[in-house]
Amino acid sequence: MVRVNDRGPFHEGRIIDLSYAAAVKLGIDKAGTAPVHIEVVEPPHRDSVLWIQAGALSSGERAEQLKKRLADITAGKWPVTINEKQKGDLTLHRVRIGPIAAGKANAVVEQLEKAGISPTVVLMQHQLDI
Template identity: 35%
Template sequence: MKINNTLFTIVLTLLLVACSSSDSRYSISNDVGPDKPIQLDHIEDAHPVYEPFSRGGNRDYNLRGGSYKIIKNPDGFKQSGQASWYGKKFHGHLTSNGEIYDMYSMSAAHKTLPIPSYVKVTNKDNGKSTIVRINDRGPFHGGRIIDLSYAAAYKLNVVDTGTANVEIEYITTKPQPSTLNPTKALLSYSIQASSSNHEDRSKSLAQDINQSLSLETYIEPNNSNFRVLVGPFSNYSESEKVLQMLKTNGFPQAFIRKNNL
Protein backbone atom coordinates (compact mmCIF):
# COMPACT_ATOMS: atom_id res chain seq x y z
CA MET A 1 0.00 0.00 0.00
CA LYS A 2 2.86 2.37 0.82
CA ILE A 3 4.40 1.69 -2.61
CA ASN A 4 1.06 2.36 -4.32
CA ASN A 5 0.64 5.66 -2.46
CA THR A 6 4.16 6.71 -3.40
CA LEU A 7 3.55 5.85 -7.06
CA PHE A 8 0.27 7.79 -7.03
CA THR A 9 2.05 10.85 -5.59
CA ILE A 10 4.69 10.73 -8.32
CA VAL A 11 2.12 10.45 -11.11
CA LEU A 12 -0.03 13.21 -9.63
CA THR A 13 2.94 15.57 -9.41
CA LEU A 14 3.83 14.96 -13.06
CA LEU A 15 0.27 15.74 -14.15
CA LEU A 16 0.00 18.87 -12.01
CA VAL A 17 3.02 20.50 -13.63
CA ALA A 18 1.70 19.88 -17.14
CA CYS A 19 1.11 23.57 -17.82
CA SER A 20 4.46 24.82 -16.60
CA SER A 21 7.04 22.04 -16.72
CA SER A 22 10.19 22.15 -18.80
CA ASP A 23 11.17 18.49 -18.34
CA SER A 24 12.24 16.17 -21.13
CA ARG A 25 8.80 14.63 -21.60
CA TYR A 26 8.06 17.37 -24.14
CA SER A 27 9.51 17.47 -27.63
CA ILE A 28 9.96 21.27 -27.57
CA SER A 29 11.31 23.42 -24.74
CA ASN A 30 9.29 26.60 -25.27
CA ASP A 31 5.56 26.63 -25.85
CA VAL A 32 4.25 27.96 -29.18
CA GLY A 33 1.08 27.92 -31.23
CA PRO A 34 0.51 25.43 -34.06
CA ASP A 35 2.67 25.68 -37.18
CA LYS A 36 -0.39 25.68 -39.45
CA PRO A 37 -3.41 26.50 -37.28
CA ILE A 38 -6.79 25.27 -38.44
CA GLN A 39 -9.67 27.69 -38.93
CA LEU A 40 -11.11 28.40 -35.48
CA ASP A 41 -13.85 30.98 -36.12
CA HIS A 42 -16.57 28.31 -36.28
CA ILE A 43 -15.65 26.66 -32.96
CA GLU A 44 -18.39 27.29 -30.40
CA ASP A 45 -18.04 27.84 -26.67
CA ALA A 46 -17.90 24.82 -24.41
CA HIS A 47 -21.43 23.67 -23.59
CA PRO A 48 -21.88 23.34 -19.81
CA VAL A 49 -23.39 19.99 -18.82
CA TYR A 50 -23.48 18.19 -15.51
CA GLU A 51 -20.46 15.89 -15.06
CA PRO A 52 -19.39 14.16 -11.84
CA PHE A 53 -16.04 15.43 -10.58
CA SER A 54 -13.27 13.20 -11.94
CA ARG A 55 -11.28 10.81 -9.76
CA GLY A 56 -8.03 12.41 -10.90
CA GLY A 57 -6.94 15.98 -10.29
CA ASN A 58 -9.28 16.80 -7.40
CA ARG A 59 -7.07 16.26 -4.35
CA ASP A 60 -5.50 19.11 -2.38
CA TYR A 61 -1.83 19.38 -3.32
CA ASN A 62 1.48 21.11 -2.67
CA LEU A 63 3.65 22.33 -5.53
CA ARG A 64 6.73 24.58 -5.72
CA GLY A 65 6.29 25.76 -2.17
CA GLY A 66 2.60 26.53 -2.60
CA SER A 67 -0.35 24.76 -0.99
CA TYR A 68 -3.55 24.44 -3.02
CA LYS A 69 -6.94 23.41 -1.64
CA ILE A 70 -9.58 22.32 -4.14
CA ILE A 71 -12.82 24.29 -3.88
CA LYS A 72 -15.55 21.84 -2.89
CA ASN A 73 -18.52 24.13 -3.51
CA PRO A 74 -17.65 26.65 -6.25
CA ASP A 75 -21.18 28.05 -6.71
CA GLY A 76 -20.91 31.84 -7.02
CA PHE A 77 -17.11 31.72 -7.51
CA LYS A 78 -15.62 34.71 -9.33
CA GLN A 79 -11.99 35.71 -9.74
CA SER A 80 -10.05 38.45 -11.49
CA GLY A 81 -6.44 38.32 -12.63
CA GLN A 82 -4.32 37.48 -15.65
CA ALA A 83 -4.98 34.75 -18.19
CA SER A 84 -2.26 33.04 -20.20
CA TRP A 85 -2.47 30.20 -22.72
CA TYR A 86 -0.73 26.94 -23.62
CA GLY A 87 -0.46 25.22 -26.95
CA LYS A 88 1.72 22.97 -29.08
CA LYS A 89 4.21 21.94 -26.38
CA PHE A 90 1.46 20.24 -24.34
CA HIS A 91 -0.79 19.14 -27.23
CA GLY A 92 -1.43 15.39 -26.98
CA HIS A 93 -0.14 15.09 -23.40
CA LEU A 94 -2.16 14.18 -20.31
CA THR A 95 -4.10 16.81 -18.38
CA SER A 96 -4.34 16.62 -14.59
CA ASN A 97 -7.41 14.37 -14.68
CA GLY A 98 -5.92 11.99 -17.26
CA GLU A 99 -7.59 13.38 -20.38
CA ILE A 100 -5.58 14.25 -23.50
CA TYR A 101 -4.88 17.96 -23.90
CA ASP A 102 -6.21 19.27 -27.21
CA MET A 103 -5.17 22.84 -27.97
CA TYR A 104 -8.11 23.14 -30.38
CA SER A 105 -10.70 22.36 -27.68
CA MET A 106 -12.38 25.02 -25.53
CA SER A 107 -10.61 24.02 -22.32
CA ALA A 108 -8.46 25.59 -19.62
CA ALA A 109 -6.41 25.00 -16.48
CA HIS A 110 -7.12 26.39 -13.02
CA LYS A 111 -5.32 25.84 -9.73
CA THR A 112 -8.26 25.10 -7.40
CA LEU A 113 -11.60 24.76 -9.21
CA PRO A 114 -12.90 21.18 -9.26
CA ILE A 115 -12.35 19.17 -12.44
CA PRO A 116 -14.32 19.24 -14.64
CA SER A 117 -15.81 22.72 -14.24
CA TYR A 118 -17.20 25.27 -16.64
CA VAL A 119 -16.39 28.95 -16.38
CA LYS A 120 -17.22 32.08 -18.32
CA VAL A 121 -14.03 34.00 -19.12
CA THR A 122 -14.25 37.71 -19.95
CA ASN A 123 -11.27 39.56 -21.38
CA LYS A 124 -11.49 42.90 -19.56
CA ASP A 125 -9.08 44.46 -22.05
CA ASN A 126 -11.47 44.09 -25.00
CA GLY A 127 -14.83 42.92 -23.60
CA LYS A 128 -14.81 39.54 -25.38
CA SER A 129 -16.06 36.51 -23.45
CA THR A 130 -16.24 32.75 -23.92
CA ILE A 131 -17.03 29.58 -21.97
CA VAL A 132 -14.36 26.95 -21.30
CA ARG A 133 -14.20 23.57 -19.57
CA ILE A 134 -11.60 23.24 -16.79
CA ASN A 135 -9.77 19.89 -17.06
CA ASP A 136 -6.21 20.76 -16.00
CA ARG A 137 -4.17 22.39 -13.22
CA GLY A 138 -2.19 25.61 -13.48
CA PRO A 139 -0.98 28.19 -14.23
CA PHE A 140 1.68 28.45 -11.54
CA HIS A 141 3.16 31.82 -12.55
CA GLY A 142 2.50 34.69 -10.16
CA GLY A 143 -0.64 36.71 -10.85
CA ARG A 144 -2.07 34.32 -13.43
CA ILE A 145 -5.39 32.68 -12.59
CA ILE A 146 -6.24 30.63 -15.69
CA ASP A 147 -4.37 28.97 -18.56
CA LEU A 148 -6.47 28.92 -21.73
CA SER A 149 -6.24 26.43 -24.55
CA TYR A 150 -5.00 27.85 -27.85
CA ALA A 151 -8.57 27.86 -29.24
CA ALA A 152 -9.98 29.68 -26.21
CA ALA A 153 -7.14 32.21 -26.28
CA TYR A 154 -7.84 32.79 -29.97
CA LYS A 155 -11.51 33.50 -29.19
CA LEU A 156 -10.50 36.12 -26.62
CA ASN A 157 -7.68 37.67 -28.69
CA VAL A 158 -5.06 36.55 -26.15
CA VAL A 159 -2.83 34.60 -28.56
CA ASP A 160 -0.88 37.63 -29.79
CA THR A 161 -0.67 39.43 -26.44
CA GLY A 162 0.26 36.29 -24.51
CA THR A 163 -1.65 37.39 -21.40
CA ALA A 164 -4.77 39.43 -20.68
CA ASN A 165 -6.68 40.82 -17.72
CA VAL A 166 -9.73 38.62 -17.23
CA GLU A 167 -12.59 37.83 -14.93
CA ILE A 168 -13.76 34.24 -14.59
CA GLU A 169 -17.16 33.14 -13.30
CA TYR A 170 -18.09 29.58 -12.36
CA ILE A 171 -21.14 28.16 -14.16
CA THR A 172 -23.28 25.88 -12.02
CA THR A 173 -24.26 22.60 -13.68
CA LYS A 174 -25.63 20.71 -10.69
CA PRO A 175 -28.96 19.02 -11.43
CA GLN A 176 -31.87 20.99 -10.03
CA PRO A 177 -34.36 19.20 -7.75
CA SER A 178 -36.94 19.09 -10.55
CA THR A 179 -34.68 16.80 -12.59
CA LEU A 180 -35.40 14.04 -10.09
CA ASN A 181 -38.77 13.66 -11.80
CA PRO A 182 -38.26 10.67 -14.16
CA THR A 183 -40.24 12.35 -16.95
CA LYS A 184 -37.80 15.26 -16.91
CA ALA A 185 -34.60 13.30 -16.31
CA LEU A 186 -34.43 11.59 -19.71
CA LEU A 187 -31.29 12.79 -21.43
CA SER A 188 -29.35 11.89 -24.51
CA TYR A 189 -26.10 13.18 -25.97
CA SER A 190 -24.97 14.13 -29.45
CA ILE A 191 -21.59 15.16 -30.81
CA GLN A 192 -21.29 18.29 -32.91
CA ALA A 193 -18.69 17.63 -35.56
CA SER A 194 -19.06 20.85 -37.53
CA SER A 195 -21.12 24.01 -38.01
CA SER A 196 -21.37 25.88 -41.31
CA ASN A 197 -23.63 28.34 -43.11
CA HIS A 198 -23.50 26.12 -46.23
CA GLU A 199 -26.33 23.58 -46.13
CA ASP A 200 -25.08 21.49 -49.06
CA ARG A 201 -21.56 21.18 -47.60
CA SER A 202 -22.98 20.22 -44.22
CA LYS A 203 -25.14 17.49 -45.74
CA SER A 204 -22.19 16.18 -47.72
CA LEU A 205 -19.99 16.13 -44.63
CA ALA A 206 -22.65 14.29 -42.63
CA GLN A 207 -22.86 11.68 -45.36
CA ASP A 208 -19.07 11.28 -45.45
CA ILE A 209 -18.93 10.71 -41.68
CA ASN A 210 -21.73 8.19 -41.93
CA GLN A 211 -20.03 6.21 -44.68
CA SER A 212 -16.41 6.41 -43.60
CA LEU A 213 -16.89 5.91 -39.82
CA SER A 214 -20.21 4.02 -39.79
CA LEU A 215 -21.80 6.60 -37.47
CA GLU A 216 -25.36 7.89 -37.49
CA THR A 217 -25.49 11.59 -38.41
CA TYR A 218 -28.09 14.30 -38.81
CA ILE A 219 -28.31 18.02 -39.64
CA GLU A 220 -29.71 20.61 -37.24
CA PRO A 221 -30.53 24.09 -38.62
CA ASN A 222 -29.63 26.92 -36.26
CA ASN A 223 -30.53 30.34 -37.64
CA SER A 224 -28.27 30.66 -40.71
CA ASN A 225 -25.97 27.79 -39.64
CA PHE A 226 -26.27 24.05 -40.16
CA ARG A 227 -24.82 21.81 -37.46
CA VAL A 228 -23.51 18.36 -38.34
CA LEU A 229 -24.37 16.10 -35.41
CA VAL A 230 -23.40 12.50 -34.65
CA GLY A 231 -25.70 10.33 -32.55
CA PRO A 232 -27.74 10.56 -30.44
CA PHE A 233 -26.28 8.41 -27.65
CA SER A 234 -28.09 7.22 -24.54
CA ASN A 235 -25.17 7.75 -22.16
CA TYR A 236 -22.16 10.02 -21.80
CA SER A 237 -19.57 7.21 -21.76
CA GLU A 238 -20.64 6.01 -25.18
CA SER A 239 -20.50 9.52 -26.62
CA GLU A 240 -16.99 10.03 -25.16
CA LYS A 241 -15.68 7.00 -27.07
CA VAL A 242 -17.14 8.27 -30.35
CA LEU A 243 -15.79 11.76 -29.64
CA GLN A 244 -12.24 10.41 -29.43
CA MET A 245 -12.80 8.55 -32.71
CA LEU A 246 -13.90 11.78 -34.41
CA LYS A 247 -11.00 13.78 -32.98
CA THR A 248 -8.47 11.27 -34.35
CA ASN A 249 -10.19 11.26 -37.75
CA GLY A 250 -10.00 14.91 -38.70
CA PHE A 251 -12.50 16.57 -36.33
CA PRO A 252 -10.39 18.02 -33.47
CA GLN A 253 -13.05 20.68 -32.79
CA ALA A 254 -15.85 18.15 -32.13
CA PHE A 255 -17.58 18.31 -28.75
CA ILE A 256 -20.34 16.56 -26.79
CA ARG A 257 -23.61 18.30 -26.09
CA LYS A 258 -26.65 17.32 -24.03
CA ASN A 259 -30.07 16.94 -25.66
CA ASN A 260 -33.28 17.33 -23.66
CA LEU A 261 -35.84 14.77 -24.71
Protein backbone atom coordinates in the same frame (compact mmCIF):
# COMPACT_ATOMS: atom_id res chain seq x y z
CA MET B 1 -14.82 23.98 -23.51
CA VAL B 2 -12.03 22.65 -21.34
CA ARG B 3 -12.02 20.92 -18.01
CA VAL B 4 -10.25 22.79 -15.24
CA ASN B 5 -8.89 20.94 -12.25
CA ASP B 6 -7.11 23.58 -10.15
CA ARG B 7 -4.89 26.18 -11.74
CA GLY B 8 -4.03 29.51 -10.21
CA PRO B 9 -4.53 32.20 -10.83
CA PHE B 10 -0.85 32.93 -10.55
CA HIS B 11 -1.04 36.64 -11.46
CA GLU B 12 -3.13 39.45 -9.97
CA GLY B 13 -6.17 40.49 -11.99
CA ARG B 14 -6.81 37.04 -13.43
CA ILE B 15 -9.46 34.54 -12.48
CA ILE B 16 -7.88 31.43 -13.97
CA ASP B 17 -4.66 30.20 -15.59
CA LEU B 18 -4.82 27.52 -18.25
CA SER B 19 -2.30 24.93 -19.24
CA TYR B 20 -0.72 25.46 -22.65
CA ALA B 21 -2.68 22.48 -24.03
CA ALA B 22 -5.99 23.98 -22.84
CA ALA B 23 -5.08 27.38 -24.33
CA VAL B 24 -4.30 25.72 -27.67
CA LYS B 25 -7.61 23.83 -27.59
CA LEU B 26 -9.48 27.12 -27.03
CA GLY B 27 -7.43 28.99 -29.63
CA ILE B 28 -6.02 31.56 -27.18
CA ASP B 29 -2.42 30.35 -26.98
CA LYS B 30 -1.04 33.11 -29.24
CA ALA B 31 -2.57 36.05 -27.33
CA GLY B 32 -1.37 34.90 -23.93
CA THR B 33 -4.45 36.24 -22.14
CA ALA B 34 -8.11 36.49 -23.08
CA PRO B 35 -11.46 37.26 -21.48
CA VAL B 36 -13.17 34.06 -20.43
CA HIS B 37 -16.56 32.86 -19.27
CA ILE B 38 -16.56 30.21 -16.57
CA GLU B 39 -19.54 27.93 -16.19
CA VAL B 40 -19.75 24.94 -13.88
CA VAL B 41 -20.93 21.92 -15.82
CA GLU B 42 -22.06 18.92 -13.88
CA PRO B 43 -20.89 15.63 -15.30
CA PRO B 44 -23.69 13.81 -17.09
CA HIS B 45 -25.34 10.89 -15.38
CA ARG B 46 -23.92 7.60 -16.54
CA ASP B 47 -27.16 6.67 -18.30
CA SER B 48 -27.76 10.07 -19.93
CA VAL B 49 -27.24 10.82 -23.61
CA LEU B 50 -25.19 13.41 -25.46
CA TRP B 51 -24.90 14.81 -28.98
CA ILE B 52 -21.66 15.68 -30.74
CA GLN B 53 -21.75 18.69 -33.03
CA ALA B 54 -19.06 18.29 -35.67
CA GLY B 55 -19.80 21.45 -37.63
CA ALA B 56 -21.99 24.53 -38.06
CA LEU B 57 -21.85 25.43 -41.73
CA SER B 58 -23.46 28.14 -43.84
CA SER B 59 -23.56 25.82 -46.86
CA GLY B 60 -26.29 23.20 -46.85
CA GLU B 61 -24.36 21.23 -49.48
CA ARG B 62 -21.21 21.11 -47.35
CA ALA B 63 -23.34 20.11 -44.34
CA GLU B 64 -24.75 17.17 -46.34
CA GLN B 65 -21.19 16.14 -47.31
CA LEU B 66 -20.11 16.26 -43.66
CA LYS B 67 -23.19 14.28 -42.62
CA LYS B 68 -22.28 11.51 -45.08
CA ARG B 69 -18.65 11.51 -43.93
CA LEU B 70 -19.69 11.26 -40.26
CA ALA B 71 -22.04 8.36 -41.04
CA ASP B 72 -19.15 6.59 -42.79
CA ILE B 73 -16.69 7.27 -39.94
CA THR B 74 -19.09 6.03 -37.26
CA ALA B 75 -20.25 3.11 -39.43
CA GLY B 76 -23.86 4.18 -38.94
CA LYS B 77 -23.85 3.32 -35.21
CA TRP B 78 -25.58 6.61 -34.30
CA PRO B 79 -27.94 8.94 -36.14
CA VAL B 80 -26.32 11.88 -37.94
CA THR B 81 -28.64 14.86 -38.40
CA ILE B 82 -28.57 18.40 -39.73
CA ASN B 83 -30.33 21.02 -37.62
CA GLU B 84 -30.91 24.46 -39.16
CA LYS B 85 -30.64 27.57 -36.98
CA GLN B 86 -31.19 31.16 -38.09
CA LYS B 87 -28.54 33.64 -36.92
CA GLY B 88 -29.69 36.98 -38.33
CA ASP B 89 -29.58 36.68 -42.12
CA LEU B 90 -27.47 33.52 -41.96
CA THR B 91 -28.75 29.95 -41.78
CA LEU B 92 -26.38 27.64 -39.91
CA HIS B 93 -26.57 23.96 -40.72
CA ARG B 94 -25.47 22.22 -37.51
CA VAL B 95 -24.29 18.68 -38.17
CA ARG B 96 -24.70 16.42 -35.14
CA ILE B 97 -24.21 12.82 -34.13
CA GLY B 98 -26.54 11.44 -31.49
CA PRO B 99 -28.03 10.67 -29.18
CA ILE B 100 -25.00 8.79 -27.86
CA ALA B 101 -24.75 7.17 -24.42
CA ALA B 102 -22.67 9.51 -22.24
CA GLY B 103 -20.15 6.77 -21.54
CA LYS B 104 -19.36 6.38 -25.26
CA ALA B 105 -19.12 10.06 -26.26
CA ASN B 106 -15.39 10.47 -25.54
CA ALA B 107 -14.56 7.47 -27.73
CA VAL B 108 -16.61 8.95 -30.58
CA VAL B 109 -14.86 12.34 -30.22
CA GLU B 110 -11.48 10.56 -30.35
CA GLN B 111 -12.60 8.63 -33.43
CA LEU B 112 -13.56 11.92 -35.13
CA GLU B 113 -10.27 13.57 -34.18
CA LYS B 114 -8.33 10.64 -35.69
CA ALA B 115 -10.32 11.20 -38.90
CA GLY B 116 -9.33 14.89 -38.89
CA ILE B 117 -12.64 16.29 -37.65
CA SER B 118 -11.88 18.73 -34.86
CA PRO B 119 -12.87 20.63 -32.84
CA THR B 120 -16.20 19.16 -31.88
CA VAL B 121 -18.76 20.34 -29.35
CA VAL B 122 -20.42 17.89 -26.97
CA LEU B 123 -23.98 18.89 -26.10
CA MET B 124 -26.47 17.79 -23.49
CA GLN B 125 -30.16 17.74 -24.37
CA HIS B 126 -30.90 21.15 -22.82
CA GLN B 127 -28.19 22.70 -25.05
CA LEU B 128 -29.56 21.50 -28.39
CA ASP B 129 -31.43 24.73 -29.20
CA ILE B 130 -28.64 27.10 -28.20
